[in-house]
Amino acid sequence: MLEIIIQDFERRNEKLEKKIEQMEEEKMNLRLDMDVQKLEIEKLRKGKNKAEKDLDSLKTNYKKLRL
Secondary structure (H helix, E strand, O other): OHHHHHHHHHHHHHHHHHHHHHHHHHHHHHHHHHHHHHHHHHHHHHHHHHHHHHHHHHHHHHHHHHO
């Protein structure tokens, strides 16, 4: 009887260990996804800043041309 309980425990333990491994892998993948998104956001911010500077420059040049 005890042997059956031990085997059941070991089986459940093995399943839980596999589940933990899967969750850790998923956690790592989510972190990688998050890092990629942060890089994309930074790239977009830089592009936005450049576009705003270019627009300001165009406005300044337009004002100079009107005068």
